[in-house]
Amino acid sequence: MKVIVSGDHAGMTIRNEVKSLLEEMGIEYEDTGCSCETSVDYPDYALPAAERVANGEFDRGILICGTGIGMSIAANKVNGIRCALTHDVYSAQLTRQHNDSNMIALGERVIGPGLAREIVKTWLKTDFDGGRHANRLDKIKTYEDSNSSVK
Numbered sequence: 001m002k003v004i005v006s007g008d009h010a011g012m013t014i015r016n017e018v019k020s021l022l023e024e025m026g027i028e029y030e031d032t033g034c035s036c037e038t039s040v041d042y043p044d045y046a047l048p049a050a051e052r053v054a055n056g057e058f059d060r061g062i063l064i065c066g067t068g069i070g071m072s073i074a075a076n077k078v079n080g081i082r083c084a085l086t087h088d089v090y091s092a093q094l095t096r097q098h099n100d101s102n103m104i105a106l107g108e109r110v111i112g113p114g115l116a117r118e119i120v121k122t123w124l125k126t127d128f129d130g131g132r133h134a135n136r137l138d139k140i141k142t143y144e145d146s147n148s149s150v151k
Helices: 009-025 043-054 069-075 089-097 113-125 132-146
Strands: 002-007 028-031 060-065 083-085 103-107
Touching: 002 009, 002 043, 009 028, 009 060, 009 103, 009 113, 043 060, 043 069, 043 103, 060 069, 060 113, 069 083, 069 103, 083 089, 089 113, 103 113
Parallel strands: 002 028, 002 060, 060 103, 083 103
Antiparallel strands: none
């Protein structure tokens, strides 16, 4: 598995924690997040990371900002991305089992580093259930494919 990690100025502490976890798990990753403490625009980090997951360069992506909200909204604008805003372990598990999420967004101002590690670990280790859930994802893909140029 290959994971891209990115974040803005408000997610640096948890981003470092997530990278440590990925190293411990032996998962290859690339960090494309900012390395500054001054305010930056989250779409500048979420969109390129999402594009790289969507084009298959990375299997999954983890985005971190203050709340995770802006990052998840931006990432979900990219066709093929299913980014879940995840602040608890149960949601991390279900977003993989039921939604086959390929990205998650975490909020550093919402969760602490220990919980972030548990969320990411659960998300990375959980498989997609398929079955009735695959049918639902097919409907989303069909919509994306036919409405990519909505004006």
